[in-house]
Amino acid sequence: MTIQPYRRHRRHRRQRHDERPNLVLAIGAGLFAVGAIALWQARQRAMRHHRGVRDSAPGRTSRRTYYNGLAVTGRSVTINRPRAELYAFWRDFTNLPQFMENIDEVEVQGDLTSWTIRAPAGRSVLVKTRIVSDRENEQIAWRSVDGSDVETEGKVMLHDAPGGRGTVVEAVIAYRPPGGELGRLIAKLFQAEPEVQGRRDLKRFKMLMETGEVSTADNRKPD
Amino acid sequence: MRALTYHGKHDVRVDTVPDPEIVNPRDAIIEVTSTAICGSDLHLYDGVIPGVLSGDILGHEFMGRVVDTGRDSTLKKGQRVVVPFTISCGACFHCQKQQYSACDNSNPADTQDLTEPVYGQALSALFGYSHLTGGYPGGQAEYVRVPYSDVGPVVIPDGLDDEKVLFLSDILPTGWMAAENCQIEPGDTVAVWGCGPVGLFAVQSALLMGAAQVIAIDHYPHRLDLARRMGAKVIDYRRTRVLEALREMTGGVGPDAVIDAVGMESHGLAVDNVMDTVKQKVGMGADRGHALREAIMACRKGGRVSVPGVYGGFLDKFPLGAFMEKGLQWRTGQTHVQRYTKDLLRRIEEGEIDTTFLISHRLPLEDAPRGYDNFRNNQDEWTKVVLTP
Ligand SMILES: [Zn+2]
Numbered sequence A: 001m002t003i004q005p006y007r008r009h010r011r012h013r014r015q016r017h018d019e020r021p022n023l024v025l026a027i028g029a030g031l032f033a034v035g036a037i038a039l040w041q042a043r044q045r046a047m048r049h050h051r052g053v054r055d056s057a058p059g060r061t062s063r064r065t066y067y068n069g070l071a072v073t074g075r076s077v078t079i080n081r082p083r084a085e086l087y088a089f090w091r092d093f094t095n096l097p098q099f100m101e102n103i104d105e106v107e108v109q110g111d112l113t114s115w116t117i118r119a120p121a122g123r124s125v126l127v128k129t130r131i132v133s134d135r136e137n138e139q140i141a142w143r144s145v146d147g148s149d150v151e152t153e154g155k156v157m158l159h160d161a162p163g164g165r166g167t168v169v170e171a172v173i174a175y176r177p178p179g180g181e182l183g184r185l186i187a188k189l190f191q192a193e194p195e196v197q198g199r200r201d202l203k204r205f206k207m208l209m210e211t212g213e214v215s216t217a218d219n220r221k222p223d
Numbered sequence B: 001m002r003a004l005t006y007h008g009k010h011d012v013r014v015d016t017v018p019d020p021e022i023v024n025p026r027d028a029i030i031e032v033t034s035t036a037i038c039g040s041d042l043h044l045y046d047g048v049i050p051g052v053l054s055g056d057i058l059g060h061e062f063m064g065r066v067v068d069t070g071r072d073s074t075l076k077k078g079q080r081v082v083v084p085f086t087i088s089c090g091a092c093f094h095c096q097k098q099q100y101s102a103c104d105n106s107n108p109a110d111t112q113d114l115t116e117p118v119y120g121q122a123l124s125a126l127f128g129y130s131h132l133t134g135g136y137p138g139g140q141a142e143y144v145r146v147p148y149s150d151v152g153p154v155v156i157p158d159g160l161d162d163e164k165v166l167f168l169s170d171i172l173p174t175g176w177m178a179a180e181n182c183q184i185e186p187g188d189t190v191a192v193w194g195c196g197p198v199g200l201f202a203v204q205s206a207l208l209m210g211a212a213q214v215i216a217i218d219h220y221p222h223r224l225d226l227a228r229r230m231g232a233k234v235i236d237y238r239r240t241r242v243l244e245a246l247r248e249m250t251g252g253v254g255p256d257a258v259i260d261a262v263g264m265e266s267h268g269l270a271v272d273n274v275m276d277t278v279k280q281k282v283g284m285g286a287d288r289g290h291a292l293r294e295a296i297m298a299c300r301k302g303g304r305v306s307v308p309g310v311y312g313g314f315l316d317k318f319p320l321g322a323f324m325e326k327g328l329q330w331r332t333g334q335t336h337v338q339r340y341t342k343d344l345l346r347r348i349e350e351g352e353i354d355t356t357f358l359i360s361h362r363l364p365l366e367d368a369p370r371g372y373d374n375f376r377n378n379q380d381e382w383t384k385v386v387l388t389p
């Protein structure tokens, strides 16, 4: 059996789709009825090919990373602790700076939260969010409100990992990089960073929850 | 404190650096009493491991006395401990499956980013071994900060000399796991390529596990002699055609299990992974890929291939056909040190295992640079160097 590399296989399939309608047309008008069906089927196939077969992967792994002008990024991590414990820790937003490295300050007033986020060049960015969904031990979602420096929304979802392996934590963040000088600053912070920062923050969350501390190779405490 | 630090290719120095302190609740500070130079330290010394920075403290085989403990450490001041070279949290999925070298948490989040693109997932952190494995300061120093000190360190009863237990930190469990990965059955022949420390401990372990015959392959006369004294039959590959010899020494069948302990003792991420070293003479005088290819060709049908020798990247001309068609099984990995330390300590206490034969040289820490130089350039005589701060 010959196994083709994936890419070549795909190209091969695309060629077949392209050829099919021409072949049908060449058969001629006398076979119009048959040809129309074949043509329609070929178009259906071509359309399906164009749209791609709906797969099981989460949207954040799509090759497309912008939706309606929003950049979307996300990551999941499995943490060897019960769901309720993780939910309770995360739900108290003032806990988050313990593992989110570039958050300087969190201030909570009811369901409004103000986040002071460290930006390059000694600047900081203020993000104000409101909780839009809060399902105990399952999900917390937030969206920015007027007066926030960045338009952003995000959610963290918790579900049991299979086989008693703890909890799968999924975090998804969407944001719209704004304009202006502040925009450039934020873009630098947000375009380069959310994915990297999000990935590292989730890993540090896992460390903290599983081991009670955040791993560091430093031989001395920061001054 | 004084510590052996990296300054560049073939340039290591003993410098004065800041003392470590307790940073995290589960930390302990160890005052080092003995520390060894490992074959894999030579890869750092040769400058072939990326992510080693000037000033980094080397060394991952060490033991000492507990002088300070964090709030959640289970150690007590004054206890003597051997510290495994793998840093493991004890709480993650992998640690709980005793896959300690696959620990999810010990490698800091930012250095995990360096490994993930190369291997798909990051591995556990190691002491004194480049920032690709966490960048933790190493053990060739007066003091070491030991994270997760409630998981790794093995408490040693007074009365057992340092030299009897020091190698629990790495090479003894590594040789043991190499033999365990052979899944030895009564009557089995095990062939071991490379008679460096790990190869020799693999010989010793395979015999303890009941192998009927162990055949060790190298060319250094002194190392072959050590293997013979441990009970192995030996092949000098400069004198003998190895494949034919192994066939004829196993009744035409081939060894039931083969161990590639060449190039060895390297704890990962070497850019000198075969692609680059294929033409270079390393260790045994042949490239590492050669030993592995030869091991696969020699191994009997349905046999086991155990690889404690480290490969960092890609292997050229891997005999995948022979491997697949013969239905070989492959077991490898960085050593899950903590899985073996308790059992091996008991065997040492009961006199079943003696590792002191390996030590050829003892030097003060201040002379460590001389130790590196000789360990690298005088391999037949300098089998193992132990340093005392
Ligand atoms: Zn070592």
Ligand SMILES: [Zn+2]
Pocket: B088, B089, B090, B091, B092, B093, B094, B095, B102, B103, B104, B105, B106
């Ligand atoms: Zn772990």
